[in-house]
Each structure stands twice: as C-alpha cells, then as structure tokens.
Amino acid sequence: xxxxxxxxxxxxxxxxSLRLSCAASGFTFxxxxxxxxxxxxxxxxxxxxxxxxxxxxxNYVDSVKGRFTISRDNAKNSxxxxxxxxxxxxxxxxxxxxxxxxxxxxxTLVIVSS
Amino acid sequence: xxxxxxxxxxxxxxxxxxxISCSGSSxxxxxxxxxxxQQLPVTAPKLLINGDNQRPSGVPDRFSGSKSGTSASLxxxxxQSEDEADYYCATWDDSLNGWVFGGGTKLxxx
Numbered sequence: 001x002x003x004x005x006x007x008x009x010x011x012x013x014x015x016x017s018l019r020l021s022c023a024a025s026g027f028t029f030x031x032x033x034x035x036x037x038x039x040x041x042x043x044x045x046x047x048x049x050x051x052x053x054x055x056x057x058x059n060y061v062d063s064v065k066g067r068f069t070i071s072r073d074n075a076k077n078s079x080x081x082x083x084x085x086x087x088x089x090x091x092x093x094x095x096x097x098x099x100x101x102x103x104x105x106x107x108t109l110v111i112v113s114s
Numbered sequence: 115x116x117x118x119x120x121x122x123x124x125x126x127x128x129x130x131x132x133x134i135s136c137s138g139s140s141x142x143x144x145x146x147x148x149x150x151x152q153q154l155p156v157t158a159p160k161l162l163i164n165g166d167n168q169r170p171s172g173v174p175d176r177f178s179g180s181k182s183g184t185s186a187s188l189x190x191x192x193x194q195s196e197d198e199a200d201y202y203c204a205t206w207d208d209s210l211n212g213w214v215f216g217g218g219t220k221l222x223x224x
Contacts, residue, residue, distance in 0.1 A: 035213070037215075044116065044200075044202065044215060044216070044217045044218040045151070045153075045159065045202050045204075045215045045218070046215065047204075047212060047213035047214065047215060050212075050213070059211055059212050060212070061212055062210075095158055095159075100149055100161075100164055101149065101151065101159070101161060101204065101213075102161045102164065102170065103161075104158040104159055104160075105158065106158055107158055
C-alpha cells in the first residue's frame with residue numbers, strides 16, 4: 001500500500017525557517033517525481049515544487065523561489081522541503097504528493113506568525 | 115487569480131448529472147493532459163481523473179473527464195450526497211514550467 005506521511009510543521013515567526021519531511025513507503029520511490037503542494041486556510045490547492053527521481057531537476061512556483069528548497073534522500077525514501085525567510089502568506093497545510101498527484105500525504109500545518 | 119479557471123460553485127439534486135468546467139490556455143491545457151481531484155472536508159485530495167479521461171482503479175464510472183482545446187470538464191452522473199466536496203483541475207504549464215491548479219469548485223448536493 002502506498003503511504004506518504006508528512007511531518008515537520010509547526011508555528012514559526014516571520015523570517016524563520018522550517019524543514020518539512022515526507023516519508024514514503026509501499027512503492028519504488030526512485031521511480032517517481034515528487035511534489036509539495038500547499039493549501040492556505042480556506043483556499044485552493046497551490047503547487048509549490050517538484051523534484052526529479054534522481055534529484056537532478058527541481059522546479060518551484062515563483063512565490064517561493066530563492067526561499068524554499070526541495071530535496072530527497074532516495075536511500076531513506078524521504079522527501080524534504082526546507083523553508084527559509086518564511087512569511088505570513090506561507091501559512092498553509094503542506095502536502096507531499098507523488099508524480100501527477102496520484103497519492104497524497106495527510107498534510108502538515110505550517111503557521112507563520114509572531 | 116488561478117491560471118486555470120473553474121466556477122466557484124456548482125449544485126445538483128440526487129440522481130442529476132452535473133459538469134464542472136476548467137478553462138486554461140495554449141500553454142497548459144491544450145498541450146498537456148488534465149487531472150481532476152476531489153477533496154472532502156478536512157482531508158487530503160484524491161485523484162479522480164488522470165490523462166484527461168482515465169479513471170484510476172476504484173473511482174466509480176459515474177465520474178468522467180473530457181477535454182477540447184483549452185478547456186476541460188468533469189462530469190458526475192447519478193449525483194450522490196457523498197459527492198459533496200471541492201473539485202480541482204490541474205495540468206502542467208509549459209510557460210510557467212510548473213503545475214497549475216484551478217481555483218476549485220465547491221459542489222453542493224441539494
């Protein structure tokens with residue numbers, strides 16, 4: 001059974017940093033692009049970033065370029081999102097998702113507030 | 115403002131057929147396949163349709179997808195109360211070099 005388990009969310013002050021993790025199991029992790037998608041409170045889905053199977057290609061939505069970094073550890077079947085210079089507008093539930101978003105984690109809540 | 119445009123709301127009575135539209139452009143929907151997702155309250159989204167019109171295993175055949183030019187549609191026939199949810203379209207955008215989602219459509223079963 002495919003499972004994606006998101007973790008690492010929490011309350012952080014504006015300008016702070018946070019690292020999200022996604023533990024994958026039940027499939028061959030190295031065969032798939034992986035994504036982070038976020039959902040601000042009461043709003044729709046927004047794709048944040050994705051990373052190729054071997055980590056050689058990464059893409060980001062403009063609003064996080066230069067602040068967020070997506071990475072993966074294929075030996076640990078894990079996906080990460082390093083978030084720096086956080087802003088209030090980054091407050092959201094963050095989901096990891098496989099490939100064309102066929103499987104999703106349960107989400108982890110990030111709140112950026114003083 | 116989302117790159118893909120969906121109506122904010124839709125509604126129908128049990129047993130009816132409803133359609134939800136998703137309007138894009140030549141850099142996204144025209145060139146790439148469209149997926150549809152269902153999000154029930156306080157849960158992660160679920161893939162309903164991929165590749166414009168393919169249903170993953172386990173998705174009822176009441177759900178169907180279509181695409182023409184720069185627009186796509188999700189149709190739900192035999193509407194049921196458990197279909198009340200938010201629905202999103204998504205595709206790759208070649209100009210933005212990223213995935214784009216529609217703003218979402220809240221479906222109400224009256």
